[in-house]
Amino acid sequence: MLKGKKWIAVLTMLLFAVALTFLARENENAKRQEAWSRTVADSGYEDEEPYKxxxxxxxxxxxxxxxxxxxxxxxxxxxxxxxxxxxxxxxxxxxxxxxxxxxxxxxxxxxxxxxxxxxxxxxxxxxxxxxxxxxxxxxxxxxxxxxxxxxxxxxxxxxxxxxxxxxxxxxxxxxxxxxxxxxxxxxxxxxxxxxxxxxxxxxxxxxxxxxxxxxxxxxxxxxxxxxxxxxxxxx
Ligand SMILES: [Zn+2]
Structure with missing residues (x-):
């Protein structure tokens, strides 16, 4: 069994790893979104608003x-x-x-x-x-x-x-x-x-x-x- 302090250290590391994975994924999504916006802008659809x-x-x-x-x-x-x-x-x-x-x-x-x-x-x-x-x-x-x-x-x-x-x-x-x-x-x-x-x-x-x-x-x-x-x- 791990003692109290070790538990805290392991938990902290685990949380840190989860946070890193989450941030990496967010970063990936942001990059994808940016790439998508660029594609849309290049195709000329960027400024098109719905028909009024x-x-x-x-x-x-x-x-x-x-x-x-x-x-x-x-x-x-x-x-x-x-x-x-x-x-x-x-x-x-x-x-x-x-x-x-x-x-x-x-x-x-x-x-x-x-x-x-x-x-x-x-x-x-x-x-x-x-x-x-x-x-x-x-x-x-x-x-x-x-x-x-x-x-x-x-x-x-x-x-x-x-x-x-x-x-x-x-x-x-x-x-x-x-x-x-x-x-x-x-x-x-x-x-x-x-x-x-x-x-x-x-x-x-x-x-x-x-x-x-x-x-x-x-x-x-x-x-x-x-x-x-x-x-x-x-x-
Ligand atoms: Zn007149």
């Missing part, structure tokens, strides 16, 4: 001669399609930009000819504004549009039947037109966007173009899919 749903970026008041082509270049690189609600007068001034946007898969919608707000007194004028803008969009892109973003959100449901126009409002408004702070605009959009969000921006500002492309990169990596508004409204 569709969202739509929309740009009002354009096209702008400088900012819109810059935005189109960035969107093309990222293979992302958005919706532009253009004014008829800007289509008249920059038809090639609208044609290009349409050809690259973006949806072109109506934002009235002269950016007119519907009031109780201008119903007839407003109707003409919609029709003339539809006409010029069709002339330039070869496609009919049935989507309108009424300036300031003022709308009358009667036009939906009368003119076969569908109003497109928004649920995320980062107020990009009153701030040149790109980070602020990006943060605002990130904190309010969820599945099926329609984000309102304006392609007439450098800061908006920079912010929009950052938003695309971040939300795509988070698992969102960017689509044109028709895919959110009618799917």
């Amino acid at each position: 749903g569709k969202i739509a970026l929309t740009f009002d008041d354009g096209p702008h001669p400088v900012c819109t082509p810059q935005l189109l270049d960035g969107l093309k690189k990222r293979d992302v399609q958005v919706t532009f609600f253009v004014t008829g007068q800007n289509v008249e001034s920059y038809p090639d930009i609208v044609k290009r946007a349409s050809e690259e898969g973006h949806l072109i919608g109506n934002h009235t000819f002269h950016h007119v707000q519907l009031t109780a007194a201008n119903s007839d004028e407003f109707k003409k504004e919609i029709i003339s803008t539809n006409d010029i969009i069709q002339e330039v892109t070869g496609k009919e549009t049935s989507f309108i973003r009424p300036p300031y959100g003022s709308w009358d449901k009667k036009y939906e039947k009368e003119l076969n126009m569908f109003p497109v409002l928004w649920d995320v408004d980062p107020l990009d037109w009153c701030s040149t702070n790109v980070d602020k605009v990006v943060r605002n959009v990130l904190s309010h966007t969820k599945e099926n969000s329609i984000i309102l921006m304006h392609d007439s500002y450098d800061s908006t173009v920079t912010a929009a492309l950052q938003i695309v990169d971040i939300l795509k990596a988070e698992g969102y899919e960017f689509v044109t508004v028709d895919e959110i409204l009618f799917d």
Whole structure:
């Protein structure tokens, strides 16, 4: 029989051996995990997040001669399609930009000819504004549009039947037109966007173009899919 002190020594050695085996195994597991992560990273799956749903970026008041082509270049690189609600007068001034946007898969919608707000007194004028803008969009892109973003959100449901126009409002408004702070605009959009969000921006500002492309990169990596508004409204 072993005496008390020897027992303690043997037990200590045994525990030490068990601990060593355990540590060795843990080390092995850690190495395996590291190797696995490296394989996954190499295969490009590392950043893929689960699918979070569709969202739509929309740009009002354009096209702008400088900012819109810059935005189109960035969107093309990222293979992302958005919706532009253009004014008829800007289509008249920059038809090639609208044609290009349409050809690259973006949806072109109506934002009235002269950016007119519907009031109780201008119903007839407003109707003409919609029709003339539809006409010029069709002339330039070869496609009919049935989507309108009424300036300031003022709308009358009667036009939906009368003119076969569908109003497109928004649920995320980062107020990009009153701030040149790109980070602020990006943060605002990130904190309010969820599945099926329609984000309102304006392609007439450098800061908006920079912010929009950052938003695309971040939300795509988070698992969102960017689509044109028709895919959110009618799917
Ligand atoms: Zn507007």
